Amino acid sequence: MNPKRILVVGAGHVGLYAALRLSKKLSSREAEVVVVDPQPHMTYQPFLPEASAGNISPRHAVVPLRRELRKCTVVAGTVTRIDHERKTAVVQPISGPAREIPYDHVVVAPGSVSRTLPIPGLHENGIGFKTIGEAIFLRNHVLDRLDVAAATTDPEVRSRALTFTFVGGGYAGIEALAEMEDMARDALRYYPELKPEEMRWVLVEATQRVLPEVDRDMGAYTVQQLLKRNMDIRLDTRLESCVDGVVKLSDGDSFPSDTIVWTAGVKPSPMLDATDFPRDERRRVTCRPTLQIVDGDRVIEGAWSAGDCAAVPDLTKEPGNFCSPSAQHAVRQAARMADNIANVVRGREPVDYKHKHVGSVASLGLHKGVAQVYGVKMTGWPAWFMHRTYHMSRIPSFNRKVRVVVDWSLAFFLKREVVALGQLHDPREEFSEASAPPVGAARV
Template sequence: MKTQRILVVGAGHVGLYAALRLSKKLGSREAEVVVVDPQPHMTYQPFLPEAAAGNISPRHSVVPLRRELRKCHIVAGTVTRVEHARKTATVQPIIGPAREIPYDHIVVAPGAVSRTLPIPGLREHGIGFKTIGEAIYLRNHVLDRLDVAAATADPETRRSALTFVFVGGGYAGIEALAEMEDMARDALKYYPELKAEDMRWVLVEATQRVLPEVDRDMGAYTVEVLLKRGMDIRLDTRLESCVDGLVKLSDGDAFRADTIVWTAGVKPSPMLDNTDLPRDERRRVTCLPTLQVVDGDTVVEGAWSAGDCAAVPDLTGPPGAFCSPSAQHAVRQASRLADNIRAVIRGREPVEYKHKHAGSVASLGLHKGVAQVYGIKLKGLPAWFMHRTYHMSRIPSLNRKVRVVVDWTLAFFLRREVVALGQLHDPREEFLEATPRLDADSRA
């Protein structure tokens, strides 16, 4: 029997879990698993708010691919084209010429990117919250703004520095807003020049509710908690412009802000535009419940997809429903997908993916949370504890579980780190200033 090559595009929740399971369940003579991703790690995105707030070390919220996928072949690069008609993918390595990788099966799992809108000034002044780099940047930026506010004598500069705007009231936006406000409030202990009332935290949400994944009463409770903490919650409101840091909202309000965080949804990776795979009106790869790619009524042999970039029918929902783009579905889809590829390679029929959404948990800062799991609703400390317990159990590898638990344990006894390391974002600036320029005559 010929050894099958399985190409995994992307090493997010779907890619990492699928590759790990395939490498464990298939022998080396049955299949070779090749994983292509430009990053050397998988980011466990539910931990980004805690990493940004300093509750855990940022490096503990990522899983190194080469350590976890030791039986797989890792290619550090970007898939720039997929020609499934030829069963060939074009890969651009980090350095060097592009190369083609032939395959027998392909797992298309590049994930999603921020779904932005053509809002004036957003490209220049906004930042997303989907990567570990963005989380680290946001942490350093918020702490840096506190330094700016404490040092300046200009009221307008201080007001702008201490205004933080988060656009999007889903889980990413709510958790990022709550955790960063919690961190900044802790940091103010070291800034006698500033008071908590000087800070302004604004949430802008285009719909009339937050946390759409839970019942309305839980969303209302979340808004109530945030309002009690002095936050400015703008529902049924849109960001219309932020040119030069001047935020203009659809309700007519306008103010300056140095920090604008965009968390208003995601869309499938634009990498899919360079494939010949079928997609739906939302640009997702069309799939069967077996996670096989389907073109109309025809199965695309050897092509598989799952996660944020895939339209996977939800067999537990009403007709026409699709699985939500959540880590809960992605991890389970990855396991089913890997088992189905193994079944096909061994001449058996694939099995349909079916999972009823268990619910959702969210952190609202240290010791605060909201949860709705299997119909059970929790608030405050119990919900926060459930949030931590659930995600600690889900992050891949024992190594990362232990490190995260150690971080949390130390946080009970030691104060949170609230120092900005802004030079991380431009480490050569000081060296460039210290190094004299060479004009054309001196070089000659």
């Protein structure tokens, strides 16, 4: 029997976990697993706020693909086209000409990207918070603004530098806001020129609540805790413009801000536009509970999807409901999908995915948190401890678990690192200036 080729498009939560499980459940005689992703690692996104705040090393928030997927073939590149009728994908490697990869089964898991709106100035001034690069950039940027504020004698420049605006009150926005404020407040001990009350942290949320994944009382508690830290919380308010860094809100207020972080939701990866798979009104791939892609009632043989880019029916709720785009569902869907692909390869029937959402945990900074798990609500230190314990248990590989725990343990005895490494973002600038020919010099 010739081994089946299983092509995994994307190495996020779904792609990595699915490929890892497939490589363990199917022998090399049964299947070959090929994983295509432009990045050499999987980013464990729940750790982005901690990596950005310096609680853990950024390298420990990512999982190297080649180390974890040793039984798989990893291709560093981007899938530019999937023609399922021919069961072929076109892959553009990092360098060199494009290549075609035929397959028997395809796992469509490119994930999601930031959902932006046509707000004037957002493209030029906004900072995303979905990748490890963006997390590192935000950390360096915030610390750099503290340096700017400490060095200037202009009160307008100082006020602008110390105004930090976050748009979006979901988990990503709340955790990023809380962790960065915690880090900046910690850093001020080294800035005698600055006072904590000079910093302005603004949260802009278009709805009337934050953390929609938990009950309203938990969202209200979160707002109360942020207000106690003198943060400016704007609910039922929209960002209307940020041209030249001047934030204009729907409530009529406006103010200059050097830092504008956009965390207002996600949308399916635009890579799906280059496929011939059916999509729903939110541009997600339509799936059965078995995680097979369907066109109406017709199952598309050999095509599978899960995670943020897939519309998977939630069997624990009323018909018409779909699983939320969370890491909790993505990891479990990946395991169910891998088992179903193995079943089909071996001539068995796939099984429906069914998982009742356990709950949610969120960090509000060091030793502060909020949690709602199995209906049990916790706040403060217990919630923060549960947040860390849960995510430490979920990050792939023993190697990464140990490194994260070591980072946390060292933080109990050593002070947080609060130095900006801004040159990381343009490392050739100094050399380019040094090696540039003198003005007016003749070129040979």
